[in-house]
Amino acid sequence: MSQNPDTWLTRFHRLGSPPSFYRLAGILMPFIAIICIALFVAGLYGGLVLAPPDYQQGESYRIIYIHVPSAWMSMFVYAVLAATSAISLIWRMKLAEAVARASAPVGAAYTFLALVTGSLWGKPMWGTWWVWDARLTSELILLFLYLGYMALVAAIDDRRTASRAGAVLAIVGVVNLPIIHFSVEWWNTLHQGPTVTKFDQPSIAISMLIPLLLMAGAFKFHYLYTMLARVRVEILDSERRTAWVNTLVTSKAS
Amino acid sequence: MKPRRKQRLILVSLLIAGVAVAAGLALLALQENINLFFSPSQVAAGEAPANTPFRLGGMVVDGSVRRSDGSLEIQFDLTDTANSVTVAYTGILPDLFREGQGIVAQGSLGTDGTFSATQVLAKHDETYMPPEVTEALEKAKAMGVQ
The missing domain is CATH 1.20.5 (Single alpha-helices involved in coiled-coils or other helix-helix interfaces)
Known part of the structure; x- marks a missing residue:
């Protein structure tokens, strides 16, 4: 590696430094917000108005436009949480710790939303609010993993020790992700098998699939926006004694 | 590193x-x-617990649903294509209950081999399509048979 200050590696390192990430996130967030809102409008209009009713469930199936994206995101955010936790354990990178801490409550919210919307749909369709099958139970365990992570991190005063303790918990919990995904194939469950995420043609009509994918994109950008906003607050809080935060605050105040 | x-x-x-x-x-x-439920084949092989409630899962056999007049009593057969078990139930069925549909019933096996259910749940499959497509599919199937 050359000592040239502008190699890709040094640029990457600079991006990982809190002040430059804070600035970059501030520039990107308005664009992310616009894309997110556009996707939400298109996805909701397509899903609730344009998409045809289902041959069996009629109009009730439309809850998938919230349920499925939030269930996907509950697992995606946990994967991010586990990956950033591993990075923070191995490389002691402050930014990764901030991303992990900022992601957990957002992921917990998606998990909660997936469980509640599934329950609301389950009552009329299955005939019960809740059943202890492998899919529902493993998703509930995911919620407890998120809550456990948040409680552990909040219980330890020192920020970096807290992140490291939480990181171990997050990495241990990652075994739950394949269990959630494959539960409907490994065991017989009341929850149906995968519709879209399988190595085959999706078993959903294309006119119903497009709004679903738009909603999935909307949820991704919603996560990105919320996560970046929370990371910025984390950065300001952890760096509140540094010179750059000081100048930032005083220049805003004047 | x-x-x-x-x-x-x-x-x-x-x-x-x-x-x-x-x-x-x-x-x-x-x-x-x-596993959430036992299949009719497992019941036939004696793997399901005797004298304790368990869940039985399978497809409702076409033409096996018998309703009684004036009450919510219903009888139907559940199959996994190899074996089948007759289920008796009294109560309100979920929206998705119909012939050919996957069902999970909670209850216990009587001495006569009839499964008396206390709860019937419908298992939804992973297929989503508009009603017109089903009609077209059925029409195509009917034409193929002729």
Whole structure:
């Protein structure tokens, strides 16, 4: 590696430094917000108005436009949480710790939303609010993993020790992700098998699939926006004694 | 990579591998208990518990649904294509209950081989399509048969 200050590696390192990430996130967030809102409008209009009713469930199936994206995101955010936790354990990178801490409550919210919307749909369709099958139970365990992570991190005063303790918990919990995904194939469950995420043609009509994918994109950008906003607050809080935060605050105040 | 970081990377990998193996063994040991229901073939083979309530899952056999007049009593056969079990139930059925539909019934097996259910749940499949497509499919199927 050359000592040239502008190699890709040094640029990457600079991006990982809190002040430059804070600035970059501030520039990107308005664009992310616009894309997110556009996707939400298109996805909701397509899903609730344009998409045809289902041959069996009629109009009730439309809850998938919230349920499925939030269930996907509950697992995606946990994967991010586990990956950033591993990075923070191995490389002691402050930014990764901030991303992990900022992601957990957002992921917990998606998990909660997936469980509640599934329950609301389950009552009329299955005939019960809740059943202890492998899919529902493993998703509930995911919620407890998120809550456990948040409680552990909040219980330890020192920020970096807290992140490291939480990181171990997050990495241990990652075994739950394949269990959630494959539960409907490994065991017989009341929850149906995968519709879209399988190595085959999706078993959903294309006119119903497009709004679903738009909603999935909307949820991704919603996560990105919320996560970046929370990371910025984390950065300001952890760096509140540094010179750059000081100048930032005083220049805003004047 | 610096030796300390390498060491930590190995530790994290070992942690993940260890937990994965532990979880895998635990799930393997619990294999039977995690399944939500027994199939009619398992019942026929005597694998289902006797004298205790359990869940039975299968497809409702076409033309087997018998309703009684003036009450919510209903009888139908559940099959997994190899074996079938007759189920008796009194109560309100879920929206998705129909012939050919996957069903999970909670109850216990009587001495006459009839399964008396206390709860009937409909299992939804993973297919979503507009009603026109089903009609077209059925029409195509009918034409293929002729």
